[in-house]
Amino acid sequence: MSVLVRIAPSPTGLLHVGNIRTALMNWLFARRTGGKFMLRLDDTDRERSQQSYADAIERDLKWMGLTWDLFARQSDRFSRYAEALEDLKKKGRAYPCFETQEELALKRRSQLGRGLPPVYDRAALKLSPDEITTKQKSGLKPHWRFRLSDEKVSWSDHVQGNKEFPAGSLSDPVLVREDGMPLYTFSSVVDDADFAVTHVIRGEDHVANTAVQVEIWKALGAPVPHFAHLPLVILASGEELSKRLGSMSVAGLRDEMGVEALALASLLARSGTSDAIEAAENMQELAERFDFKKIGRAPPKFDEHELLRLNARVLHRMGFAEAKPRLEALGLKNVDEKFWGAVRPNLHRLNEAKDWWHITEEKISPQIEDSAFTAQAAGLLPPEPWDQTTWQAWTEKVKAATARKGKELFMPLRLALTARHDGPEMKTLLPLIGFSRARARLCGDAA
Ligand code: GLU
Numbered sequence: 007m008s009v010l011v012r013i014a015p016s017p018t019g020l021l022h023v024g025n026i027r028t029a030l031m032n033w034l035f036a037r038r039t040g041g042k043f044m045l046r047l048d049d050t051d052r053e054r055s056q057q058s059y060a061d062a063i064e065r066d067l068k069w070m071g072l073t074w075d076l077f078a079r080q081s082d083r084f085s086r087y088a089e090a091l092e093d094l095k096k097k098g099r100a101y102p103c104f105e106t107q108e109e110l111a112l113k114r115r116s117q118l119g120r121g122l123p124p125v126y127d128r129a130a131l132k133l134s135p136d137e138i139t140t141k142q143k144s145g146l147k148p149h150w151r152f153r154l155s156d157e158k159v160s161w162s163d164h165v166q167g168n169k170e171f172p173a174g175s176l177s178d179p180v181l182v183r184e185d186g187m188p189l190y191t192f193s194s195v196v197d198d199a200d201f202a203v204t205h206v207i208r209g210e211d212h213v214a215n216t217a218v219q220v221e222i223w224k225a226l227g228a229p230v231p232h233f234a235h236l237p238l239v240i241l242a243s244g245e246e247l248s249k250r251l252g253s254m255s256v257a258g259l260r261d262e263m264g265v266e267a268l269a270l271a272s273l274l275a276r277s278g279t280s281d282a283i284e285a286a287e288n289m290q291e292l293a294e295r296f297d298f299k300k301i302g303r304a305p306p307k308f309d310e311h312e313l314l315r316l317n318a319r320v321l322h323r324m325g326f327a328e329a330k331p332r333l334e335a336l337g338l339k340n341v342d343e344k345f346w347g348a349v350r351p352n353l354h355r356l357n358e359a360k361d362w363w364h365i366t367e368e369k370i371s372p373q374i375e376d377s378a379f380t381a382q383a384a385g386l387l388p389p390e391p392w393d394q395t396t397w398q399a400w401t402e403k404v405k406a407a408t409a410r411k412g413k414e415l416f417m418p419l420r421l422a423l424t425a426r427h428d429g430p431e432m433k434t435l436l437p438l439i440g441f442s443r444a445r446a447r448l449c450g451d452a453a
Contacts, residue, residue, distance in 0.1 A: 009041025010076075011205050014194060016048040017059035020255040021066045023308050024209065024239045024247050027274040031236060032207045033072045034275060037293035044076035044201065050193055052081070066256040070267045071289045076201065080193050087188035090196045090226060091150060091181060099225045100181055102148030103130035104141050126151070126177035147185070151178040152192070152222055159217045164234035164298040166210070171217040179218045195219045199228035210235040234298055237278060242309035254308070264355030269316040278306025285319040314354055321353045332356060338363045348434035365424050366438040372447040373421040379408060380422045384448035390441045397433035422448050 011032040015025055036043040045067065049055040060079075067074070094100035105113075114124040130151065133141075142148070160170040181192040188196075198206065206216070213235050223230045239247050247254060259265040269285060275292045276283045279300040286292045326343045329350070333341045336357055349362040364370065374380050383404045388396060405415055420432055423444055429435065436444065446453035 007204060009036055009039040009204050010044060010202060011036050011041065011207055012044035012046050012076075012198070012201070012203050013208075014046045014048045014197075015063050016051065016054070017056060017063055018051065018054040019059060020062055020257050022247065022254045022256065023259070023270075023274065024254075026066065026070060026072075026256050026270075027239055027306070028208055028236060029067060029072050030070065030271055030274050031234075031296075032205075034289075034293045034296040035205065035207060035298075036075075037290070038296040041204070042075040043072070044078070044203070045074040046077070046197060047079040047081075048190060048194070050080045050084075050188060050190070055081070062257060066260075069260060070256070070271055078197065078201065080197065083193070083197065084188070086200065087182070087193050087196055088186075090192070091188070094152065094181070094222075094225055095150075097225060099153050100150045101131055101153055101178075102133075102138055103151050103180075104133075104146050104148055105130065123175065124177075125174065128153075128178060149180050149184045150182040152181050152218070152225070154178050154218060154221050159220050161216070161220060161230070161233055164205075164207075164232060165237075165301050166213070166235050166303070169213065169217075169233075171214075176214065176218055179222075181222075191215055191219060192222065195222040195226065195228075198231060199223060199226050202229075203231050205232045205234065207234040207236065209238050211238060234301075236301065237303060237305040239274075239278075239308050240305045242307050242311070247308065259313075263310075264317070264357050265313060266317050266320040266356070269313060269320045272316050272320075273308070273313050274306070277308070277312075278302055278304060283312060283316070285316040285323075287323075318354045321356060322351055324350065329356075333359055333363075336360050344434075345438055348430050348438055352430040362430065362435075365426070365429075366435065369452050370425050370447070371452045372423065372450060373425045374418070374450050375421070376418060377450055379410070379418055380448045380450070382408060383419060383422075384445045387441060387445055387448075392437040392441065394433050394437065397436045400436075419448075422450075 013025070013029040013032050015021060015029075021029070033043045035041070045064070047060055047063070049060065091100055110126075113127060117124045131153065138148075154176060156173050158170055158173050159176075160168065163169050179191045180189055182188050216233055216235070220230055241247060241250065256270075259270060260267075268288070271289060271292060272286045273283060275286070275296070279302065281295060281300055326346045329346050330341060333346070333356075336359065338359065341363070345363070345366065349359050352362070353359060386400060386403045386407060388400055401415060401419070404419070405411055408415070416432070417427070420429075421427065423432070423439055424435065439447075443453045
């Protein structure tokens with residue numbers, strides 16, 4: 007069997023860490039099995055769907071490396087949902103209902119008041135053909151419900167094991183609204199059936215949907231796919247993600263927090279699994295290690311500190327060829343491998359390289375406490391060319407001339423040369439700063 011999986015975001019907002027994790031797990035499974043990955047935009051809700059969100063979803067997925075082999079949008083497929091509804095009507099599995107939202111709410115309240123589950127009472131199934139015609143003639147438009155069978159629904163879930171919903175525990179779901187708009191429960195199955203999706207991998211908030219959807223697949227005469235329902239991501243604080251969705255968007259993590267795609271993918275692929283949370287070398291490595299058996303039932307934690315740790319690791323391993331265009335995009339012109347080699351071990355976020363570029367290439371105001379000392383050190387600077395041995399040779403001389411050592415010796419020099427207390431090793435920075443700038447800074451001049 008060749009695998010086809012899909013993610014089906016609604017373009018009504020930005021992707022957040024929860025839904026990109028679902029996308030990632032689908033993609034990894036597809037790569038692991040040599041299958042295909044599909045992006046489907048669930049954009050039937052025309053009021054809330056926006057092209058700008060659709061564009062952002064595509065951008066975020068591509069950024070993470072989650073390229074898709076197939077693409078569809080539900081708004082192109084309304085005629086298919088209408089056909090599928092006709093099919094279900096003919097099979098006696100779709101029936102018209104005329105209750106208003108208020109009437110339904112009232113029914114639910116009264117059931118709950120009597121200690122009963124708020125399951126739809128199928129009153130509309132009892133309408134005679136004449137009653138239906140009369141209602142329609144009076145201008146009432148029906149919504150359409152799917153008649154569930156009277157059997158229990160069960161499936162074997164790749165993450166949750168055996169799932170079972172007893173007969174009668176679920177409401178007949180609405181397939182199509184009064185205004186003709188198909189609802190997700192229905193359109194999703196029509197699509198999954200038409201495209202022959204083999205595995206539906208999604209959040210466990212969809213478990214009850216799955217129960218009714220299994221019956222819709224069967225009624226449409228389509229093979230029921232495999233399912234894997236993933237525990238939902240929570241924040242390290244234990245807070246539910248939904249509380250802070252705004253700040254947990256993929257775009258925000260990338261553009262404001264400076265997160266590397268591979269760091270985010272490593273965290274999301276591995277938290278909540280039996281694998282240790284380490285930065286992967288590449289997406290292929292994550293795919294090779296993907297296995298449903300490793301996914302636990304406990305919610306994966308999204309820990310920003312962990313993410314930054316992985317981010318640093320990814321940057322520390324990044325080759326110059328990969329870094330160069332990104333550094334150029336940050337405005338660093340003519341950046342070379344020496345610069346990258348010098349600053350890379352110190353980065354937690356790529357854009358911190360800008361600060362070091364500023365220090366090695368642009369004018370800064372040195373920080374000087376003892377100007378006699380730094381001026382004396384300036385006089386001892388050897389002539390260029392400089393390399394990684396220059397710092398040690400020079401500071402040995404300064405040490406001999408001033409009798410300073412350790413922090414007393416090094417910190418004033420670092421502060422004068424970089425105006426910062428910490429940073430990359432001075433032996434790599436000094437040659438980048440160069441003789442004339444170094445001398446000027448040691449003498450207290452902005453240079
Ligand atoms: N549009 C649905 C959602 O974003 C898709 C769920 C599914 O994967 O079936 O929740």
